[in-house]
Amino acid sequence: MATNDQVKQLAKAYLDANDDAFRTGLLQIGAAEAKKGHASAAREMKELADRIKGRPRGKILNLGLVDGLFQVSHPNTRLDELIVSDAVKDKLRRIVDEYRNRGKLAAYGYANRRRILLEGAPGTGKTMTASVIASELGMTLYIVQMDKLITKYMGETSVKLRQIFDAIQHNVGVYLFDEFDAIGADRGLDNEVGEMRRILNSFLQFIEADSSESIVIAATNNKQMLDRALFRRFDDVLHYSLPTAEEAGMIAESVIGGYDTKFFASDKLSERLARLCQAEIVGVCRDAIKDALLSGGPVTNEGVLALCDERLGIYGPSDTEKLAG
Structure with missing residues (x-):
């Protein structure tokens, strides 16, 4: 185990961005471990020190x-x-x-x-x-x-x-x-x-x-x-890829669950939401939460379905398959 002084030395070297001091500290810890018969720990410290030595030097960019x-x-x-x-x-x-x-x-x-x-x-x-x-x-x-x-x-x-x-x-x-x-x-x-x-x-x-x-x-x-x-x-x-119906339902329950823990996405809602990409599902669910907040009522499957269909309407009535987003 490293001593308090060795830990402080490593911390100071890190804060000062001093690779040489940090490497020296590792080698000192490795030497102490070797004296205790901890060959594996000593070898690991040596390998870490070698990696620091071979690392390109450069300034910290702002x-x-x-x-x-x-x-x-x-x-x-x-x-x-x-x-x-x-x-x-x-x-x-x-x-x-x-x-x-x-x-x-x-x-x-x-x-x-x-x-x-x-x-x-x-x-x-x-x-x-x-x-x-x-x-x-x-x-x-x-x-x-x-x-x-x-x-x-x-x-x-x-x-x-x-x-x-x-x-x-x-x-x-x-x-x-x-x-x-x-x-x-x-x-x-x-x-x-x-x-x-x-x-x-x-x-x-x-x-x-x-x-x-x-x-x-x-x-x-x-x-x-x-x-x-x-x-x-x-x-x-x-x-x-676009979400499956199961994944779409999970997204809805995850987002709305933060507001209404009793919300459960029906199969009908999950299948309809799966026509949207993940980001759009999140947007629809957040809109449903806002509607519930303003009306003072719960988030319902029917309410989310209406908002989902409103979103799907952007792409035109002929789009019956999953949308690419």
Whole structure:
């Protein structure tokens, strides 16, 4: 066990961003463990110290000064609040578990999954997934502002992309490139201009060279538009679909249950809600709660059905199948 002085030394080194002092503290703890005959603990300290020694040195970037390229948040959304398929949840658990145990994987020469591609219809939970990963790992979420990234001036977007990857390297967090097809479109498409091809080439180079401990997430509504070279740069691809009737009912009960614990979604309501994407179901349920608050009555299946049909009417009377959002 580390002494109080050793713990204080590590804390001070961390606050001062002094890698050398932090590494020295780890080696001292390792040496003390070795003297006690704790070979395994000593070896782990040595491996951690070696990882710090080999880490690229650099300044801590002030993200607030990087041209407003990020929307920064500290989510508290848990995995059990995300209603997606079991396959997607299993992959998310694996991503979180690998990150938490990245040291153990690194000791055997393996890297944890940290470059993730999310694809699916709008409103199916992709952005919320980034919040969940950040929350589960206690990390800050940085959403790249695409309108600030892409400019009309030749070469400027690539410069900003470099700034983003500098931040990814030196400020550990979860970084989300939403609407990723804006920069990841297939270079073979006839309508792709030369500048956008150069931007994609820059992104491929940056993500290939990225050795940070940050998690990089790209989200797209149209996987078919993405350049094929992108897929091998990502460690995992998660596919998001519109909810089943059962999932739609669960979303309704989860949202409305916070206001009315007795609410239960009928089969009829669940099937009707399943024509909407997850984000629209949440919106309909919140509208139902507002109506109940103003009227002083309970939230009813009939009331939610009426609001659901009102939403479906936006897409036209001919839409009888699930909507893409």
